[in-house]
Amino acid sequence: MFNVPILNLVWFILVGVLFTGYAILDGFDLGVGTLHLFTKTDAERRVMLNSIGPVWDGNEVWLVTGGGALFAAFPEVYASVFSGFYLAFILLLFALIFRAVAIEFRSKMEMGWWRQMWDVGFSIGSVLSALLIGVALGNIALGVPLDANHEYAGTFLGLLRPYPLLLGVTTVALFAMHGAIYGVLKTEGKLHEKLRSWAKRSVAIFVVCYILVTLATLLWVPHMTETLGAYPWLYVVAVFNALAIANIPREINLGRDFRAFLSSCLAMVALMTLFGIGMFPNMVFSMPSPENSLTVINAASSQKTLWIMLIIAIIGVPLVLTYTAVIYRIFRGKVRLGPMSY
């Protein structure tokens, strides 16, 4: 459809896969963090923390590897976005740092104030991470001022426009929903029932946000829907997305928690696919000078590098998926607090 070398297309998809993997996996970690302060007792909070305890840092590696792949495959995007969104990314880093160390530090001491402090750090870090990730995606979709050298020519406050902020809030809602469903899977008793009701509520909040984002995209970001308009069969993805989302409350009501979680994962895959379809072949839209947009061609590394990295990915990714699956299998089931727990 566009005249794009196959390797550039493959890496556009692979970078997308890595970030989708990140959204699905760390998404529920950040969602659990978002809901964390709604639980009141220490035992409940420990169950929340330990539901993600063994897996959260493996999940964060998807972001690290996604960032590495972006650097390697599309260095111009990495350089322009990270330097352009400087303060936003620094804030994201602090949010991720607090999230990470709060998990590790919180339960090491008994004092109430100590635990409360890290609970707040964990929760704010999680919400802020989700928000900033959404804001960044909103900006590259809406378009940011890039000059002919692909350098960002705007300001920090210029990033906080309504559309990106709306996408940020939507991301928080999406992760909260995803985290609530994950929590339903991992808990039992009273907390389980609480999370079940939060899951239903957060689905509703997410659906409202999602409808608003769709409307805003149609109104303000028409270039995100051009490809869909040109190739109407791609609406299959949008329909699939709607079905996956609609299926979540249904499965929760039927008590099929794992299927609800699976639906939530599939909805995220569909959302990221729609985002990718809207962006392609662009990676960062430039506004007001669209000719300066970063694309899968002008932002990419050499064909040789893309080829070498593809070999690395073909060797590495199946290994990663295999032992990740085995580890999730070993830690399946409800959370049990033990002597090594957080």
Added chain:
Amino acid sequence: MDVLTLARLQFAFTVGFHYLFPPLSIGLGLLLVIMEGTWLATGKPIYHQMARYWTRIFGLIFAIGVATGIVMEFQFGTNWSVYSRFVGDVFGSALASEGIFAFFLESGFLALLLFGWDRIGPKLHFFATCMVALGAHFSAVWIIVANSWQQTPAGYHLVETAAGRWRAEITDFWALVFNPSTVDRLTHTVLGAWQAGAWMVVSVSAWYLLKKKHTDFAGRGLKIGLIVAVVASLLQLVSGHDSAVGVSRNQPAKLAAFEALYKTGPAPLWLFGWVNEKEQEVRFGVAIPRGLSLLVSGNPNEPVTGLDKIPEGDRPPVNVVFQTYHAMVAIGMGLIALSIFSLIQLLRGAIYEQRWLLGLLVLAVLGPQLANQLGWASAEIGRQPWIVYGLLRTADAFSKTVGAQPIVASLVLFSLVYALLFAVFIFLLNHKIQHGPEESDLPPTTPLQQEPRADV
């Protein structure tokens, strides 16, 4: 201050702080393998207790390593965008390999190492421990490959992009991976990390012996730690020598700065001294005449390239490189002597009464940490004024779109947050050490027999 200085300060500060932790993860990873392996081989419960005790400390260190490490990966883009555009084609593949081959392995199996004791069998758990240690070592491999390419670029050519900029592109992946300094620098770094881990175990064990607490636990820990320390520090002597010879071949300006050699010719080896950069001479120093010539070429009369052969604009700052390098060497030598002497005393059974020696061993944990930091400082400052040796200058490589104010803001925030992290880390580490090994860790646990707890 200008943007360049601020960006360099921020990178130096954040990488210096981060680098307190990965060497400990790598070194403790190896020690965990040895401890748990000894338990499997001997069946003695005390090694099981030891492995679990150090696993908890490993978890704490690892978490801060991850949290501060992600900053480094983002920072190439945020503060060094010109550099990122220039090296992305080359550097990026090493970084992506690090994610795929090292970080996933490390963090995935870490879940089993930390939380798998009661869920999987001892052999599978040991396998997980080995994979975590292996992952930690792999992460060193790829980041050192990338960093070594900055020191001694190979396997690339320069290409002009459509935007009219020049960048390095891969021509030969293996030449890039095994660029002339990779093997020397990787060996040197990993041995430094083993020492960091070993001395951590030595220090904590010595402290217990000093307080006459957990003496059996501490005595055995001390033995394992000291054996690894002796082996690693002796190997480090060989590796350090090879690295210096490599630097003399590949980066003569850096070697000249290491030894403050201004004039090309048969060169002395300084033991210590103070460089007067204006007068281009070393003051208050003691040197072995022709020692440097002898060391790098085996021939005392062989001339060594001095800074006079390097254009003035391409010379690194000399005194700071000289001091950091010599301090690293001095600490390394001291650690060799201390580890061998202490091991002999331990094997004789005399160390338990030598309180001064135990006290020294408690403090010696700072030695490898200092040497690791100082060594990196001299390697990186010695590369200046280049960010990619001979290809791209540091002064040209920073992000042009980021002003001084945002960097000051982030630098202040990093300082505050890292100070807090460090304080909490030391507090928790101290807490764990004071608490000591758990009696309940003595009997080995069997998989999946733990009863669900009633309080959940």
